[in-house]
Amino acid sequence: xxxxxxxxxxxxxxxxxxxxxxxxxxxxxxxxxxxxxxxxxxxxxxxxxxxxxxxxxxxxxxxxxxxxxxxxxxxxxxxxxxxxxxxxxxxxxxxxxxxxxxxxxxxxxxxx
Amino acid sequence: xxxxxxxxxxxxxxxxxxxxxxxxxxxxxxxxxxxxxxxxxxxxxxxxxxxxxxxxxxxxxxxxxxxxxxxxxxxxxxxxxxxxxxxxxxxxxxxxxxxxxxxxxxxxxxxx
Numbered sequence: 009x010x011x012x013x014x015x016x017x018x019x020x021x022x023x024x025x026x027x028x029x030x031x032x033x034x035x036x037x038x039x040x041x042x043x044x045x046x047x048x049x050x051x052x053x054x055x056x057x058x059x060x061x062x063x064x065x066x067x068x069x070x071x072x073x074x075x076x077x078x079x080x081x082x083x084x085x086x087x088x089x090x091x092x093x094x095x096x097x098x099x100x101x102x103x104x105x106x107x108x109x110x111x112x113x114x115x116x117x118x119x120x
Numbered sequence: 121x122x123x124x125x126x127x128x129x130x131x132x133x134x135x136x137x138x139x140x141x142x143x144x145x146x147x148x149x150x151x152x153x154x155x156x157x158x159x160x161x162x163x164x165x166x167x168x169x170x171x172x173x174x175x176x177x178x179x180x181x182x183x184x185x186x187x188x189x190x191x192x193x194x195x196x197x198x199x200x201x202x203x204x205x206x207x208x209x210x211x212x213x214x215x216x217x218x219x220x221x222x223x224x225x226x227x228x229x230x231x232x
Contacts, residue, residue: 012163043222049205050159051164051222098163106213106220111163 011035012112014099020118021089029084029115031099040082041100041108043075051098057082058105089119122206129227142208142227145147145189145219150212153184153191158205164222167206168193195228203230 018087021027033040042054055074056063062074071087086093097115100108125143144153154172156164163178168182170191172230181194195202195207205225 048225051207053221069131099165106211107152107166107169108164109166109219111165114161114163 010078011110012101014097014112014115015067016115017113018116018118020120022120023091025089026058026085026087027089028086028119029099029117030068031082031112032083033080033099033101033110035101035103035110036050037101037103037109038079039102039105040076041082042082043098043100043108043111045096045098045114047095054084054097055082056105086117091119093117094119097101124210124223126206126222126226129175129229131229131231133174133231134197134199135197138202138228138230140193140195140206140208140228141190142189142193142210143190144180144208147188148212149209151188152213153182154211155180155182155210156207156209156222157191158207158225159203164207180221184185198228198230200230200232202228204228 039058041056042097043051045051045055054065054068057076073085075083075116102109137160151184154169155167157167158164168177170182170184172184206225207222207225209220211220
C-alpha cells in the first residue's frame with residue numbers, strides 16, 4: 009500500500025491557469041506538509057497542517073492555498089499560475105510535528 | 121534556526137563505509153538532528169534522528185559529539201543503490217511552529 013500518494017504525477021499547464029494537486033496519506037498521521045523543490049533542487053517548506061492548524065510559510069504567495077477536507081488529505085490549489093511556479097511539489101506526513109516521515113512521489117508542475 | 125554545512129558531494133566505492141559530516145555550530149539546546157535521503161525523481165526518505173551521543177537503526181548510525189556542533193551520518197558497506205542526496209536538518213522539535221528546513225545536501229555517488 010502506498011503511504012503517501014499524490015495526483016497527478018505530471019502537470020503541464022499554461023500561465024494564468026488554476027490547478028490543484030491532491031495528496032492522500034493512509035498512515036493515520038496527524039500532520040501533513042507541502043514542499044516545493046525547484047530546479048536547483050532546494051526543498052522548501054510551503055505549508056504544514058497539524059491537528060487542523062494550518063502553518064503558513066510567509067514567503068509563499070497567496071495564490072497558493074492548501075485545503076484539507078479531512079485528516080488524510082491535504083490538497084494544494086494554485087491560482088493564476090506563473091512560470092516561476094514550475095517545480096516538483098512534494099506532499100509529506102508524520103505523526104510527530106516538524107519531522108516529515110513519509111514523502112509522496114512528487115508532482116512535476118510545468119508552467120508554459 | 122541553526123544553519124547546517126555539508127560537503128556538496130562525495131564519492132565512494134561499493135562495500136566501503138561512508139561517513140558524511142554535517143556542521144551546525146550554532147545548534148540550540150532543544151535542537152534535534154535529522155537526516156534524510158533522496159533518490160532521483162523521488163521524495164526524501166527519513167533515515168535517522170538524534171539528540172546526542174549515538175543512534176543506530178537498520179539503515180545507518182548517527183554520531184553526535186558532546187558539544188553537538190557537528191554530526192556524522194555513517195552508512196555501513198554502501199552499495200550502488202545508496203547513490204542519493206543526503207540532507208542534514210537541525211531544528212527544535214519541542215516548541216514553536218516551524219518544520220525542519222532542508223539545506224543543500226550532500227550528493228553521494230557510489231562507484232562499482
